Amino acid sequence: MSGSGDGTVGKALGVLDQVAGFGRPVRFSELLEQSDLPKATLYRLLQTLTNQGMVAYDPERGVYSPGMRLVRLAHAAWAQSSLAEVARPYLDRLSREAGETVHLAQLDGGHVLYVDKRNAADPVEMYSQSGKVGPAYCTGVGKAMLAHLPADDLTRVLKQQSFHRFTPATLPDEAALRAELAEIREHGYGFDREEHEPGIICVAVPILSGRGRCLGALSVTGTTTRTNLAELERLVPRIKAAAQAIAEEAQHWRFPDRPVEAEEER
């Protein structure tokens, strides 16, 4: 499990993940039976998290849920650490040009985290759309990012992949994935050939910093009924251009120098 091994803080964050993972308010006892922490320990961790605002406790029902402090913190994360802010105009343009759904993703642990999205039609809801996670080993953006990870990071991350076979096309194991990654590295882009969802294909390009570090990935997604791989491939130069522009700008978007906070408040 991810959150074990960094002492108390790691354990606490593990509990936080657990609470968030339930997808609904959860009882102490439910957490307890799913956890290997002893009762008292789990209890105290939850107390700490609660009065830190990282989880919310509903005394009327006796249930825990992820706390609002997370939303505040994530706002900061989204606004600055993610590429979202920088990438926004490029996503807009790319989705207009391509007429298809565009994703911006980054790695979070071993998983793909969708940071922003342009739906062909409807507009974005910040925390309902972005913030979602998906598997890395069977999505276009996931593979594009894995392909450009340093060898030792990659090995670590591959350990976390489940290789669940969503579709017949899903890559079945680490060996197959490594082969595909080599190919992606060579071409500078990769496909999702209905590996995650039947009928859904995409082409993805990594966003690489000047020194070759992988910052994220861009993809254009379509359905097999409406398009095909060859057609998506034709978009690669545009996507690459966008990726490079984003990387470039992210590089220069250092320190806006004034800490922004126009308004006093705390």
Added chain:
Amino acid sequence: MSGSGDGTVGKALGVLDQVAGFGRPVRFSELLEQSDLPKATLYRLLQTLTNQGMVAYDPERGVYSPGMRLVRLAHAAWAQSSLAEVARPYLDRLSREAGETVHLAQLDGGHVLYVDKRNAADPVEMYSQSGKVGPAYCTGVGKAMLAHLPADDLTRVLKQQSFHRFTPATLPDEAALRAELAEIREHGYGFDREEHEPGIICVAVPILSGRGRCLGALSVTGTTTRTNLAELERLVPRIKAAAQAIAEEAQHWRFPDRPVEAEEER
């Protein structure tokens, strides 16, 4: 400071706040001089947070920023713990009926956290944005929520208010605020009379659970050029109805029973 006193976890989360608070990628030394933690301690906490994905470290520039794991967690928080999911249709309707900006907020620590928002047809630039925090003592939603807090919680929260005077109308101190809160409690709704931003007024209503616990608040906001308090007040019955409906539904929206996770992944 908020995050001191819950042992190591509290300290770690304090550091996290600090990193997020900078609003830009930040150097170790910057954090160090602003913190009262010793160098080694701060260093280790950052390491822990980093390999937990709560902060991201950019080795190329040697800076820390809030991590993507927060976005993932916040997604969960927003989707379940907040009232946002339940309230969405009511916000939609309210904003359509009122033709003005509508806010949904909850308390986060001593501050107002804007959880969702509907812009007026003709949006006015203002401070709020979902995910953002604002002061509690001088906003409509803030005061509505404070008014319905248990006495001891209120006392604790009032300690955290800065009473910075944003405008001439800002309530200057705890006494004035307490008086106003009593009034809000009596009427069941309250105003923001340009107390936070000049020209911006609003009427706000608390969202109260069956047992009277305050879950959040709703507000309708306008500008002095376009509307006035009396006109906003006329909306109170509708807002109250929405608030009550939301509270009701939040109550019944227990356990969707199937943990949702349609897709295997972890």
Added chain:
DNA sequence: TTTTAAGTTCCATTATTTGGAACTCGGTTT
């Protein structure tokens, strides 16, 4: 080359976390 600042590691001391067990509190059964 020397100096200085930033970041990183070490390790004995110290303080915190740990977790088994005992306790409390509603509610249910005998």
Added chain:
DNA sequence: AAACCGAGTTCCAAATAATGGAACTTAAAA
């Protein structure tokens, strides 16, 4: 009524992890 039960909460001595002063390593500046 008394006994029982399960969920949640508290206790405290033992075990463990956090602490922080100081020394070390780079990398850049003088």
